[in-house]
Amino acid sequence: KQEVTQIPAALSVPEGENLVLNCSFTDSAIYNLQWFRQDPGKGLTSLLLIQSSQREQTSGRLNASLDKSSGRSTLYIAASQPGDSATYLCAATPQGAQKLVFGQGTRLTINP
Amino acid sequence: EAGVTQSPTHLIKTRGQQVTLRCSPISGHTSVYWYQQALGLGLQFLLWYDEGEERNRGNFPPRFSGRQFPNYSSELNVNALELEDSALYLCASSWGLAGGGETQYFGPGTRLLVL
Numbered sequence: 001k002q003e004v005t006q007i008p009a010a011l012s013v014p015e016g017e018n019l020v021l022n023c024s025f026t027d028s029a030i031y032n033l034q035w036f037r038q039d040p041g042k043g044l045t046s047l048l049l050i051q052s053s054q055r056e057q058t059s060g061r062l063n064a065s066l067d068k069s070s071g072r073s074t075l076y077i078a079a080s081q082p083g084d085s086a087t088y089l090c091a092a093t094p095q096g097a098q099k100l101v102f103g104q105g106t107r108l109t110i111n112p
Numbered sequence: 113e114a115g116v117t118q119s120p121t122h123l124i125k126t127r128g129q130q131v132t133l134r135c136s137p138i139s140g141h142t143s144v145y146w147y148q149q150a151l152g153l154g155l156q157f158l159l160w161y162d163e164g165e166e167r168n169r170g171n172f173p174p175r176f177s178g179r180q181f182p183n184y185s186s187e188l189n190v191n192a193l194e195l196e197d198s199a200l201y202l203c204a205s206s207w208g209l210a211g212g213g214e215t216q217y218f219g220p221g222t223r224l225l226v227l
Binding site: 032042 | 160214221
């Protein structure tokens, strides 16, 4: 059974810093791993999706990496801004199961 | 192109009542997924429908059920509501069973409060 863990649960950093969010998963048999952003009380916004054959994906100030052998993914945010404050969720799609298995999320606060 | 839509946005019910939530997928998507985000429990997979059939079910009791219509829209029904059913219910859609691991696109959710 796939389990996804995100550490830390909360993170607070000053504006302008580069930061890394961590995600680990127990079973390397995945189709892909996806990072989402969730603002309070709202739905999910997809940020980056990494297919199992890929090592990383980039979008603007965001870079996500995937290491299946170690069961880890990271989301790197460069030059953080107060607007980046949100909860960040990672989710893995297990092979043979068309569903997303989510981590508990990291609540990120960027202080001006 | 319109995204995934859900209705209603908010709902208040009392314990024991029944509720129906609705979801319209992105045009062309045949798969619809339902997830529950209860406070402190994270996002949990509920149901997956594709081409009108239930394809997979999460670890939820039978009072959680749903269906998918010929136009690929979907309903989630919850019977005999309990206080712990209070949650944000998210619907997502994707292309069908092409190869697995299709990207899921999420709607804004329905927030259900059970009193």
